[in-house]
Amino acid sequence: MCGIIGIAGTTETSERLIDGLKRLEYRGYDSAGIAVLQEGELQRRRAQGKIRNLESVVRDEPCDGPLGIAHTRWATHGKPSTSNAHPHAFGGVAIVHNGIIENFRELREELAQKGHNFESETDSEVIAHVIAYYLGKGLAMKEAFREAVNRLRGAYAVAAISKDNPDQLYGARRGSPLVIGRTETESFLGSDAIALAEWTRRVIYLEEDDWCMVTPTEVEIYTMDGKRVERPEQVSNATPGFADKGEYRHFMEKEIYEQPDAVGRTLSNYIDPVERRFHSANLDGWKSTSRLLGSACGTAFYAAATSKYWFERYARLPVEVDIASEFRYRSPVLLDSDRAFFVSQSGETADTLAALRYCKASNVPTVAVVNVPESSIDRDADTTLFTYAGTEIGVASTKAFTAQLTALACVAAGAAQARDELSANEIGDLIDGLLEAPRMLNEALEKVSDVEEIARSLSKASDVLYLGRGQFYPLAMEGALKLKEISYIHAEGYAAGELKHGPIALIEEGTPVVVIAPYDELFEKTISNVQEVAARGAEVILITDRKGAKLAVDDASAIIEIPECHPVIQPIVAAVPIQQLAYYTAVLKGTDVDQPRNLAKSVTVE
Numbered sequence: 238m239c240g241i242i243g244i245a246g247t248t249e250t251s252e253r254l255i256d257g258l259k260r261l262e263y264r265g266y267d268s269a270g271i272a273v274l275q276e277g278e279l280q281r282r283r284a285q286g287k288i289r290n291l292e293s294v295v296r297d298e299p300c301d302g303p304l305g306i307a308h309t310r311w312a313t314h315g316k317p318s319t320s321n322a323h324p325h326a327f328g329g330v331a332i333v334h335n336g337i338i339e340n341f342r343e344l345r346e347e348l349a350q351k352g353h354n355f356e357s358e359t360d361s362e363v364i365a366h367v368i369a370y371y372l373g374k375g376l377a378m379k380e381a382f383r384e385a386v387n388r389l390r391g392a393y394a395v396a397a398i399s400k401d402n403p404d405q406l407y408g409a410r411r412g413s414p415l416v417i418g419r420t421e422t423e424s425f426l427g428s429d430a431i432a433l434a435e436w437t438r439r440v441i442y443l444e445e446d447d448w449c450m451v452t453p454t455e456v457e458i459y460t461m462d463g464k465r466v467e468r469p470e471q472v473s474n475a476t477p478g479f480a481d482k483g484e485y486r487h488f489m490e491k492e493i494y495e496q497p498d499a500v501g502r503t504l505s506n507y508i509d510p511v512e513r514r515f516h517s518a519n520l521d522g523w524k525s526t527s528r529l530l531g532s533a534c535g536t537a538f539y540a541a542a543t544s545k546y547w548f549e550r551y552a553r554l555p556v557e558v559d560i561a562s563e564f565r566y567r568s569p570v571l572l573d574s575d576r577a578f579f580v581s582q583s584g585e586t587a588d589t590l591a592a593l594r595y596c597k598a599s600n601v602p603t604v605a606v607v608n609v610p611e612s613s614i615d616r617d618a619d620t621t622l623f624t625y626a627g628t629e630i631g632v633a634s635t636k637a638f639t640a641q642l643t644a645l646a647c648v649a650a651g652a653a654q655a656r657d658e659l660s661a662n663e664i665g666d667l668i669d670g671l672l673e674a675p676r677m678l679n680e681a682l683e684k685v686s687d688v689e690e691i692a693r694s695l696s697k698a699s700d701v702l703y704l705g706r707g708q709f710y711p712l713a714m715e716g717a718l719k720l721k722e723i724s725y726i727h728a729e730g731y732a733a734g735e736l737k738h739g740p741i742a743l744i745e746e747g748t749p750v751v752v753i754a755p756y757d758e759l760f761e762k763t764i765s766n767v768q769e770v771a772a773r774g775a776e777v778i779l780i781t782d783r784k785g786a787k788l789a790v791d792d793a794s795a796i797i798e799i800p801e802c803h804p805v806i807q808p809i810v811a812a813v814p815i816q817q818l819a820y821y822t823a824v825l826k827g828t829d830v831d832q833p834r835n836l837a838k839s840v841t842v843e
């Protein structure tokens with residue numbers, strides 16, 4: 238979602254601001270812009286579309302100066318266009334904003350009556366007007382900024398500069414992250430530490446309802462009521478050189494191939510492979526838990542939904558999983574012995590964060606399964622169980638998903654051990670199975686040519702169904718989501734047994750139906766469903782293992798074979814062909830695979 242960069246520097250900033258925006262590109266955006274203070278005047282350059290468009294605008298009409306802000310916009314209020322792109326400016330103030338200002342209409346009307354003219358359809362523009370209004374009343378920038386942010390309702394991260402304060406960069410945070418970066422001679426603001434990593438690893442995370450004024454050499458942080466506060470400086474682990482596709486065509490392809498590593502790294506943080514035992518943190522708190530509540534969005538939700546099968550099967554723990562945006566508004570009944578978990582790659586998803594805060598407010602212990610350290614969800618949760626996928630750039634989640642599955646499988650198995658639900662032998666068997674995941678993923682990745690061939694026929698389809706039973710049902714939904722988001726082909730995932738209760742009416746001659754059914758105790762039942770759709774003309778693409786392939790050879794139009802493996806890692810391994818099918822279909826369709834239309838990597842608005 239929107240990305241923010243600010244520099245209070247000693248040398249020119251335009252090029253660096255644009256470089257910083259490139260490091261935020263992975264979040265998804267539809268327009269970009271910069272504003273710098275050049276010889277006492279604010280200069281703004283903005284462009285719809287990719288950052289290269291902004292670069293060519295700046296090339297045609299150069300601007301530069303040591304104080305500047307920059308933004309990638311993901312449209313919420315007002316269509317993607319140059320006039321809606323940030324920075325917005327009014328009365329010698331320029332701002333960039335991530336989030337939603339809920340009371341923008343009210344503020345806009347109030348200021349329009351006072352003679353302010355608005356030039357965009359955005360909610361954000363009003364911020365520049367409110368600051369300018371207070372400056373016009375004679376307040377200094379520091380007071381004007383504080384008054385202004387106190388008038389805003391909603392979720393935001395904001396950065397602002399004004400033409401009369403040539404070395405001051407302002408920032409505020411409510412609901413969306415904002416990080417200060419420091420060197421001896423310059424200060425920065427960024428939506429995340431990655432954006433700043435090229436310039437500094439010394440970071441200070443603003444807390445909820447903090448605002449700040451930074452100059453090249455000073456940092457002042459305040460609460461909304463004006464109290465000066467200190468926040469700890471940390472050394473971030475973010476690396477600047479991540480934005481490299483190496484030998485791959487797209488980040489998504491690279492990330493698909495990084496899965497054996499991502500899963501291996503995650504496993505080694507949960508399991509001691511030499512002792513064949515779980516690290517102790519994995520075993521805490523499970524005895525006193527009588528119910529587990531999971532919330533997440535999108536792909537992370539499908540990881541949580543898969544783990545329900547593991548927690549129930551292995552740890553005999555009742556689990557409810559919800560889409561985070563539904564959870565807190567359905568007035569869930571929370572019990573004293575509940576434990577809640579929240580799965581998120583970015584750690585910034587607004588709905589997941591809100592669900593976490595809802596549980597915290599009811600004193601339910603909260604566990605985050607998160608990929609980005611120091612993200613809001615990591616910081617707010619009582620306990621964080623990290624995934625170690627590394628930075629994921631492709632908007633469509635791949636390695637973060639399998640790393641989430643891996644962490645959750647380890648946690649479920651650890652819970653089974655802590656609750657004495659499985660014998661030592663059974664636990665040992667699960668651990669052995671889990672430790673095989675990186676090797677099995679490598680083997681699955683080798684089947685790429687089979688997948689590419691099938692993607693050719695999929696790319697001509699207008700509707701695709703995905704079916705799965707048991708632990709493969711969430712993966713069927715994930716498969717449909719992957720295909721939709723990057724190839725723009727309509728797809729739906731269903732529980733295989735549910736098909737005959739309605740969706741089977743969609744099957745026509747040639748409708749592709751992707752069935753995920755590695756051999757297990759439910760295999761025969763799923764194959765009955767395969768026969769039902771094949772009898773009605775469906776082209777069945779079956780993802781199964783050798784045993785399944787032998788049994789179903791006459792029922793499917795095409796088979797993608799994954800290696801035979803322990804049941805607990807079957808969904809992790811079967812995720813590979815699911816992702817590859819979507820990827821190669823999208824490549825054939827020529828879509829923007831890494832930054833599909835309308836999507837953002839980190840969804841920081843509700």
Ligand code: F6R
Binds near residue numbers: 536840
């Ligand atoms: C789909 C995808 C999204 C995210 C969802 C949650 O490929 O990536 O559905 O899974 O927006 O994001 P996080 O995991 O950052 O909370």
